[in-house]
Amino acid sequence: MSSPLPNRAERYAKGKSLRKVTPRGAHGKLVGPMDRDANAILAAQNKTRLPALIPLRAELMASNPFAYLRGAAAVMAHDLQWQPMVGAKVQACGDCHLMNFGAFATPEDNILFDINDFDETLPGVDFTVDLKRLAASIVVAAADLGLAAAKRRALAATAVRAYRKRMDSLSYLTPLEIWHSRIDLESETRKFRNAALRRKIEVLIARARGRGLDRDDNFPRLAESGAPVVHDKAPRIFHFPADSDAARGFDPKAALAAYRDMLAPAVRNLLDRYALRDFVFKAVGVGSVGTYCYVGLYMTSDDEPIFLQMKEAVHSVLEVLDDRLAYKGNQGERVVEGQRMMQAASDIFLGWTRNKKSGRQYYVRILKNRRLGAMSEIAEETGIAEYARLCGRTLARAHARSGDPAMMSGYMGDSDAFDEAIGDFAVAYAKQTEIDHQAWASIQKSAGGAKK
Structure with missing residues (x-):
């Protein structure tokens, strides 16, 4: 004992x-x-x-x-x-x-x-x-x-x-x-x-x-035409060309398939009731502006939407405190596990993935717009x-x-x-x-x- x-x-x-x-x-x-x-x-x-x-x-x-x-x-x-x-x-x-x-x-x-x-x-x-x-x-x-x-x-x-x-x-x-x-x-x-x-x-x-x-200006909206696409609001939310830097940062098909595979079976079953219909770049926050961040519009067969955000995760700035703090795994996993450790009720869609071609690492979460107001x-x-x-x-x-x-x-x-x-x-x-x-x-x- x-x-x-x-x-x-x-x-x-x-x-x-x-x-x-x-x-x-x-x-x-x-x-x-x-x-x-x-x-x-x-x-x-x-x-x-x-x-x-x-x-x-x-x-x-x-x-x-x-x-x-x-x-x-x-x-x-x-x-x-x-x-x-x-x-x-x-x-x-x-x-x-x-x-x-x-x-x-x-x-x-x-x-x-x-x-x-x-x-x-x-x-x-x-x-x-x-x-x-x-x-x-x-x-x-x-x-x-x-x-x-x-x-x-x-x-x-x-x-x-x-x-x-x-x-x-x-x-x-x-x-x-x-x-x-x-x-x-x-x-x-x-x-x-x-x-x-x-x-x-x-x-x-x-x-x-x-x-x-009310949804704030940085929350995705569906286009007024009724089509299942996200309304562009540059420079915060926008579609991007296939040959752009934004396109090279994330491959939705491969990276989201890898994300799906790491989910628990019950959550995977839930996600499978939605299909990816649109994909945009999203500039977030103040300090994070410029990091690679995307939003996927997922919809059911009855056109009921949810938004998933894929945000790039790089090494924590706190690693400068001590070399021994350096996180050696997927930085998206670091963010997810940290949130689960600190937050009382974490998002069931939390997960992580990696874009093989760019080498960029991401964490995924559901995008909600139900926060306390700004300062x-x-x-x-x-x-x-x-x-x-x-x-x-x-x-x-x-x-x-x-x-x-x-x-x-x-x-x-x-x-x-x-x-x-x-x-x-x-x-x-x-x-x-x-x-x-x-x-x-x-x-x-x-x-x-x-x-x-």
Whole structure:
């Protein structure tokens, strides 16, 4: 028989002992070489992207510091490698900013709030990595809203405090109870002190249950002619010629056949009730613009549609933290397994494939348009505090599925020392983001002037 596992008290004590190696206050400073060339780090990512979309990525990131932060996960990962680490490891999201959380309807008609982007996910990463990116994104977003410096820092600390307290409560649950825990948006909304935000989300939930959510501009639509094809909306959604770079990136027949073969028999049977009718390129997000991403329109014999998205998966930016973190398998599989590890209710169509000719690797998921609204819909001076707190609690639940909540709770403790330190880091990194954004925007402005 194997030796008994350490109990909660022992794991909590181990976490507390980690403070001797990495004091909680050590997280308050931004350390490392900040004279790195952030623009060069971002430019390096363009080498494998669709050339026609690189200007769109540059334009989006130049618009404001928060958009820049969203697109600069590689830059922040580079900077995080120099920051203090605790030694408590989890499956990390890798790109944990405010906009990468959302609300989803489960098949049981429950509305859950969860992380919704796993392109950079990686196992074996220190839990502070995600937390620092989340906190920094809160400060940057709050600055874009015009909130005072003290308020921005307080918002970041609020999210970390919510994470710490939620992690502590999770540490008393069994591993199975943690696995089945979820963030029910309806229940969470009742706790909101902001009445306007509470009403807004209650309306959203009611519309989601009634299938009444409006589709955003980046969601595929069928052509108005009634033909079973997707309506083009360049530069975000478009058909492409057979001899184009986009066509060479993905072979629908071979790559989707390989995807089908890796599905569980029950899901394969479900997919077989649909047939592929159209196939388009889709530019997604901010940081992902230019990576190869496609949407397949599948329809039943009665013309009932679903959309499947095939998004390119490259190596996680977090691999820069430690050479030992390098993922050696299919990068699409990395994304899928990370999502299954962190998300409370994952998509049954999740899978991965590879395009043999181009060598590009992809993950596949169903494309839904039932997410919580954009920041502009919820980020009021009081509403952003509620949202930041919700994101902190959600991240704690996701981390507790793969990490040791007792050890992490032991390290963070009962005081606000850890919260305040991460708040200080977030403020410092937000200032660095403003500097990096200015340098990026200046380059794009110069390039635009040269073209004229």
